[in-house]
Amino acid sequence: MDDARMANPTLRQRQLAKRLRELRHDSGLSIAEVAHRLLCSPAKISRIETAQRRVSLRDVRDLGRLYGVPDPTELMALAKDARQQSWWQEPEEVDFRPLTGLENEAVAITEYETTTIPGLLQTEDYARAVISGVVPDISPEALGERVDKRMRRQDVLRKATPPRYWVLLDESALHRHIGGPAVMAGQLGHLHELARLPHVQVQVIPYTVGAHVGLDSAFMLLEFDEPAGLPDTVYLDTLAGQIFQEKPGQLRYFRELLNHLRSVALGPSESAGRILQRQAKFAELAH
Structure with missing residues (x-):
């Protein structure tokens, strides 16, 4: 896999969303249960899992702990890459257009x-x-x-x-x-x-x-x-x-x-x- 692909924030954001969704399912937790434990809204968790919201590093850390991930390195790397900007996303843009x-x-x-x-x-x-x-x-x-x-x-x-x-x-x-x-x-x-x-x-x-x-x-x-x-x-x-x-x-x-x-x-x-x-x-x- 080349560097350009690895740095693609859209790809990384969607990979992260898919991985977090899988981890929640494996943990046997519902979106509502995750939201309750992290003191946030179910809508936030849903948007994270459908790649409609860029997840913060703190959220990734907290979700990893909740799902019992022993080594969050992979998740954190995905989250960092997902937050990079590319030429189609100007700094002043609010919405991430994938x-x-x-x-x-x-x-x-x-x-x-x-x-x-x-x-x-x-x-x-x-x-x-x-x-x-x-x-x-x-x-x-x-x-x-x-x-x-x-x-x-x-x-x-x-x-x-x-x-x-x-x-x-x-x-x-x-x-x-x-x-x-x-x-x-x-x-x-x-x-x-x-x-x-x-x-x-x-x-x-x-x-x-x-x-x-x-x-x-x-x-x-x-x-x-x-x-x-x-x-x-x-x-x-x-x-x-x-x-x-x-x-x-x-x-x-x-x-x-x-x-x-x-x-x-x-x-x-x-x-x-x-x-x-x-x-x-x-x-x-x-x-």
Whole structure:
């Protein structure tokens, strides 16, 4: 395992959460019982065990003692690494946004998007137009930082061993005028080029499908190999915040959704043709 992976705070936080959850189960204690003994709320223990809260070194020490861990060295090391900052987490940010860290550890990513081109496939101009449209009052400085982060996030597709990336894209994303015709022409050309990479596959779900099971539910499935020590995870970015789901029943539901979406989508070759058709239309409008 290389140093970059070892220092990944998202990976370490989720590994720590998984380990603490296992230790509690092995101890035969409920979340309520642990909270009572440590004089804290059950919600705090639950957030720690689901990696929604960065745990303090003191909490790790106390939990280790409660669970009868003879040598807390491993737990403390995980906790220290989980508290490190990475380029996607600025010091002033309150929320720890783990998506980028998970993308960098995943061996496969399957993404379904309903309205825009996915962030991993966006051009800089398109990303700027999307972000400024969603957050109209954003300052130029903040906009520049967010665009830069989105571009750097795309490095995951250029790694020596990149994840398999499968995109299911509703056709509406090819038609929506974001940033103007020139920006859209550039974006769709970029999308077509990336779809030709051996580890990237793009399928378009055409308008003619009509209503379907994923019509209003964009999401991402991230899959991990055994050494990562992480469960496969579904990520949803909503107005209410980021949601991570990893229970077997939840994963089964979203995998069924993906199977259905794949079955109604155009094949990769037809999808590439549809993308080029829309690019030509936007290029024509731009001139």
